[in-house]
Amino acid sequence: MEISAAGRFEVRITAADVGKRVSVRRLAGNGPVGEKFTDTVGVLTSWDDDGTLTITRRDGGIVRIPASALVAAKVVPAAPARRRGPAATYRELARVASRGWPALESEPLGAWELRASGGFTRRANSALPTGDPGLPLDAALDAVRRWYGDRGLPAYVQTATGAEGTQELLGAELERRGWVREVSAELWTGSLAPVADRAEGAGVLLSRSADEAWLARYQRKGVSEVALRVLTAGPSVWFATVPGEGAPAAVGRLVVDGRWAGFAAVEVDPALRRRGLAREVMAALARRALEEGASAAWLQVETENTGARALYTGLGFGAHHAYHHYRAPGADGR
Incomplete structure (x- = not known):
């Protein structure tokens, strides 16, 4: 000071x-x-x-x-750009992340994207604002509530903080209007090649589809047809499996989108954690992404997930921005 x-x-x-x-x-x-x-x-x-x-x-x-x-x-100046890893704007990453976990139904509201997928995850069932909705804010929020209400879903708006171009002001306006912030997480970025070099990736099976064995290890129990459609959609999707006794020892999901490779659903059998299986899964997926021409990586991690954060830090990832889901007042969360 x-x-x-x-x-x-x-x-x-x-x-x-x-x-x-x-x-x-x-x-x-x-x-x-x-x-x-x-x-x-x-x-x-x-x-x-x-x-x-x-x-x-x-x-x-x-x-x-x-x-x-x-x-x-x-x-003071805007939040400084990352000093290592791939350079990227918030808007670019928001759009890449949305394509990497795509909604089954979407509709533009100015520069906002209304996304719905039968209630499977807030990411695929929230309005994503990346610019001007083309309406005064109260009118835009009314339109959001009507759109989700017509689909029997609670209305959510996803905002971001912590990088140039993020929506701190919008989040403050939502809170003043009684919208409730339910979930916060961070989007991290890193270079792809070091992820591929950190482990052999041996014994990891790659597939274009999520079979019953993969779904048996995925943390969301009872995956519905809607959920499966979200999981398998995206520009270029790969699923990784490390075979185990019964259910797989570890699984992971990758979406390649131009220069970006997005990692998600990296899950390890609790009895087999701290043996490097998550690194093996990510290394195998990273090599596939490099073969498709990607060079940069992104993933999303919750603040409380200390184990995952330690893993991703060790692989060279770092936080780019935080994102938050706000639920409309009076709407039941799912």
Whole structure:
């Protein structure tokens, strides 16, 4: 945090800076200036008439701060780009991820995409905004609720935070309107070749279809016909299986889409974890993606999945942005 030439902190933001990325320092508790401070960096999403600021952090967490508690504040550059791995914009990755887990039905609403798949996963049953919906926000949200209501589904909007071009302001507006954030996760990216080099990929069987054995290991029990259609759809889909006694020891799914390879559904028998099977699955799939001309990789991981995060970090992946699903008020979640 900058200190003025006179040795004093300065507050250099106003309500006119809503929508910009800021760094603020405030008093922690009621201690005197200089005793203890707390710093926050994120997008300034509101400055209410009562003097309360709302800041959305990179991970989507929301911090509310009375302006009277500020001791220093300034506008800072947009979230820095990743220093290693493939360069990509939020919009490119959002569209690649949507094609990699495709909805069975979709319809545009301006630059929003309405997606439905009989309720199988929020990713395939939520509105994806990547620009202007072409309507005032309240009218757009009414259209979203009607569209999902016509299909007997709760209305969801997927937003993102933490990268240039993400939707911190939209998330704040949804919360003000009573939409409930239910699930948050992160999209990670990395270079594809190192994934292929980290293991032999020996003993991994690849197929264009998910057979009964693969589905037996997949974590979502009782996969429906709708779910199977989502799993098998995409630009170029591959399924990996490590045979085991009864159900497979490990499985995984890959979608190749131009330069991108998307990993999903990497599951290992709990009794066989920490033996490198997930690396073997991903290595075999990565080699297939390299053969098809891909060079970059992406995957999605929940914040609480510490085991997966450690695995992906070791393979050279890192977080690009976080994404969040907001459910319309009064809608039953699925």
